[in-house]
Amino acid sequence: MTTMSADTQTFIEHALARSEQLDQEQPGCRKLREAGRTLLGGGLPEGRFEQWKYTRITPFYDPAFAAAEAAPASAGDKKNLVQWPQQRVDLQLPDAAHNAAPAQNLPDGLTVVSFNEADEQTRPLLDQYLNLGIDPDRHTLNPINMALLADGLLVHVAADTRIDPLLSLTSLAGGLPASCQRLLLVMAPGSRATLLEVADHQLPRNLVVEIHLGRNARLDHTRLQPASEHNVWQLLHCRIDAGAQYHFNGYAMAGTPHRNEIHLQFIGEQAEAYLRGAFMANGRGRLDHQMCIEHQAAHCRSEQQFHGIALDKSELTFNGRIHIHQHAQQTDARLSNKNLLGSDSAKVNTKPELEIYADDVKCAHGATVGQLDAEALFYLQSRGISTEEARRMLLHGFVGSVLPDDDAFGIGDHLNQVLDQWLG
Amino acid sequence: MLEVKNLHASVAGKPILNGLNLAIPAGEVHAVMGPNGSGKSTLTNVLAGKPGYEVTDGEVTFNGQNLLDLEVEDRAHAGLFLAFQYPTEIPGVSNMEFLKAAIDSQRKAQGEPAISAMDFMQQARAIAKRLDLNPEFLKRGVNEGFSGGEKKRNEILQLLMLNPKLAILDETDSGLDIDALQVVSDGVNAFRAPDHSVLLVTHYQRILNYVKPDRVHVLARGQILRSGDASLAQELEARGYGWITDAA
Numbered sequence: 001m002t003t004m005s006a007d008t009q010t011f012i013e014h015a016l017a018r019s020e021q022l023d024q025e026q027p028g029c030r031k032l033r034e035a036g037r038t039l040l041g042g043g044l045p046e047g048r049f050e051q052w053k054y055t056r057i058t059p060f061y062d063p064a065f066a067a068a069e070a071a072p073a074s075a076g077d078k079k080n081l082v083q084w085p086q087q088r089v090d091l092q093l094p095d096a097a098h099n100a101a102p103a104q105n106l107p108d109g110l111t112v113v114s115f116n117e118a119d120e121q122t123r124p125l126l127d128q129y130l131n132l133g134i135d136p137d138r139h140t141l142n143p144i145n146m147a148l149l150a151d152g153l154l155v156h157v158a159a160d161t162r163i164d165p166l167l168s169l170t171s172l173a174g175g176l177p178a179s180c181q182r183l184l185l186v187m188a189p190g191s192r193a194t195l196l197e198v199a200d201h202q203l204p205r206n207l208v209v210e211i212h213l214g215r216n217a218r219l220d221h222t223r224l225q226p227a228s229e230h231n232v233w234q235l236l237h238c239r240i241d242a243g244a245q246y247h248f249n250g251y252a253m254a255g256t257p258h259r260n261e262i263h264l265q266f267i268g269e270q271a272e273a274y275l276r277g278a279f280m281a282n283g284r285g286r287l288d289h290q291m292c293i294e295h296q297a298a299h300c301r302s303e304q305q306f307h308g309i310a311l312d313k314s315e316l317t318f319n320g321r322i323h324i325h326q327h328a329q330q331t332d333a334r335l336s337n338k339n340l341l342g343s344d345s346a347k348v349n350t351k352p353e354l355e356i357y358a359d360d361v362k363c364a365h366g367a368t369v370g371q372l373d374a375e376a377l378f379y380l381q382s383r384g385i386s387t388e389e390a391r392r393m394l395l396h397g398f399v400g401s402v403l404p405d406d407d408a409f410g411i412g413d414h415l416n417q418v419l420d421q422w423l424g
Numbered sequence: 425m426l427e428v429k430n431l432h433a434s435v436a437g438k439p440i441l442n443g444l445n446l447a448i449p450a451g452e453v454h455a456v457m458g459p460n461g462s463g464k465s466t467l468t469n470v471l472a473g474k475p476g477y478e479v480t481d482g483e484v485t486f487n488g489q490n491l492l493d494l495e496v497e498d499r500a501h502a503g504l505f506l507a508f509q510y511p512t513e514i515p516g517v518s519n520m521e522f523l524k525a526a527i528d529s530q531r532k533a534q535g536e537p538a539i540s541a542m543d544f545m546q547q548a549r550a551i552a553k554r555l556d557l558n559p560e561f562l563k564r565g566v567n568e569g570f571s572g573g574e575k576k577r578n579e580i581l582q583l584l585m586l587n588p589k590l591a592i593l594d595e596t597d598s599g600l601d602i603d604a605l606q607v608v609s610d611g612v613n614a615f616r617a618p619d620h621s622v623l624l625v626t627h628y629q630r631i632l633n634y635v636k637p638d639r640v641h642v643l644a645r646g647q648i649l650r651s652g653d654a655s656l657a658q659e660l661e662a663r664g665y666g667w668i669t670d671a672a
């Protein structure tokens with residue numbers, strides 16, 4: 001590691017001290033923190049380097065993460081960002097200021113426990129899965145999460161069990177100057193569940209979601225990340241075993257800045273992942289999305305379709321990496337990233353990154369950046385629709401074409417409202 | 425209804441229309457025929473106000489108004505409708521949402537309130553049925569993945585829903601099977617009325633058997649080189665365009 005600035009060194013010192021303090025207060029995640037401290041002890045990168053080409057990394061070394069103060073938590077109102085179905089299990093991510101809400105009336109086969117409250121039954125799951133397969137060189141901010149995690153949430157779905165109610169995950173704000181949170185979702189072989197994750201990033205956040213899909217498991221995962229004024233870094237790490245299916249629908253709005261890293265690993269054959277989503281930025285918002293799909297097993301399929309809209313002076317970054325390992329023959333990997341620039345001062349950086357070491361694979365990658373389709377605008381206007389309205393409709397349509405199939409949570413309506421507000 | 429005088433227009437700096445004259449009185453159907461690349465779509469696009477088409481000379485009056493002064497959407501509000509030769513696909517915008525927005529924008533321009541969702545659905549379903557279009561089409565993205573013939577029928581659906589004064593049909597009959605041609609022709613005939621006019625661009629005499637034109641014009645070299653009654657179309661079918669273009 002080259003020499004670090006004094007600020008970063010101070011951040012690390014404070015983080016290490018706070019981490020040790022947490023060992024006294026919250027002994028539950030000690031092992032993870034120890035591992036985090038070891039990594040942090042090796043230093044943190046600075047400056048611009050390949051994975052942090054468009055976003056400055058140092059603002060994420062926010063001293064607030066290492067602060068010990070913990071004011072009483074605000075009772076987190078569930079914002080009406082989506083339509084919450086009646087049938088659901090409410091999950092709440094704990095942090096230094098919030099306990100995990102005690103899980104009540106859980107359906108058979110669903111276990112929910114905070115890391116700190118794990119018992120003989122659940123502790124082995126933490127030991128086996130926590131941090132499994134996460135590359136510290138690629139996800140440079142994970143060590144901060146590890147070292148400063150006060151508590152996390154473990155969700156386990158038993159083998160061959162289908163959880164019908166929606167798993168609805170929220171994180172509360174308030175009570176802290178910044179918060180590290182972590183979810184570990186382990187889906188045993190043959191299990192099935194639906195997860196809705198609605199973030200409320202009203203403070204700087206470092207969030208890691210780890211998902212382990214056992215053989216033939218299936219998870220439908222929808223994520224809504226509203227705009228916020230804070231630095232948000234989040235990692236979604238998903239390991240997919242043979243025959244399993246992962247369906248992800250993610251909708252993110254920019255922050256100052258937001259950085260999302262998604263890392264999928266196919267570790268068993270015949271597994272499939274379908275990822276779809278939209279990114280929207282306005283004002284001076286920034287959203288940096290780093291996508292990495294690792295095909296480590298043969299006969300798997302991944303399909304990604306992401307649309308980005310950059311308005312005003314905002315900046316979107318999309319890095320789509322597909323890595324097909326030597327043994328991953330007969331892989332079918334597709335990625336499409338389309339972006340619309342809503343103004344001359346908006347910016348989009350989109351880059352494909354293909355690394356293919358197997359010879360018998362199908363791989364398609366397309367990335368575009370453009371203005372609203374002039375032909376489509378003319379078509380709408382020729383029917384009497386005003387320029388403004390036509391523009392609005394086309395933007396809605398652009399987002400509308402990457403919504404979840406049934407859009408049961410009304411995400412489309414929400415995104416349209418946000419867009420209308422942005423367009424003024 | 426429509427009067428085009430000495431119209432000159434260029435696209436990408438290239439002159440396409442060179443002094444075109446055409447008058448369509450209310451209640452009449454005029455067919456415009458002509459060789460490929462002669463400027464028929466250019467004429468329809470200029471009339472609809474498509475960006476990129478520059479009018480260098482001449483004038484166009486539409487029901488007493490200077491058409492060329494109007495914005496695209498205002499031309500629609502004034503009662504002009506263009507059925508596109510190649511209707512645009514707009515993924516993510518449903519046909520229904522699009523149609524309702526179009527109707528409401530025109531009602532708004534007329535100072536009328538928005539159409540009720542129920543009236544709209546009833547009308548749309550009835551017209552879709554008449555055009556042999558599965559009502560499921562209303563839910564799909566505008567023209568998204570529609571077959572060529574479906575796109576053309578969707579244009580006629582819009583025509584009948586929007587009920588303009590002047591319908592400009594750019595090769596709406598091209599690429600239609602025999603049954604679809606009948607359905608589309610029925611649609612156009614249903615539109616015909618004493619206060620409605622039609623400018624019908626076509627390559628084929630066939631549709632004129634169903635939609636009887638009052639006048640037939642030949643557009644070539646950026647001008648109307650000859651006009652006549654319905655029999656001119658038959659003559660063109662038999663003799664081609666050479667005898668007209670050569671004489672000019």
Ligand SMILES: Nc1ncnc2c1ncn2[C@@H]1O[C@H](COP(=O)(O)OP(=O)(O)OP(=O)(O)O)[C@@H](O)[C@H]1O
Pocket residue numbers: 435436438440458459460461462463464465466467476509
């Ligand atoms: N956007 C454009 N850029 C450059 N040239 C154009 C453009 N639009 C039309 N043209 C040219 O103008 C001429 C007339 O085209 P137009 O589409 O009006 O012909 P048309 O009579 O409708 O032909 P068709 O019967 O094939 O539909 C052609 O030479 C065409 O290539």
Ligand SMILES: [Mg+2]
Pocket residue numbers: 464465466509594595
């Ligand atoms: Mg044409």
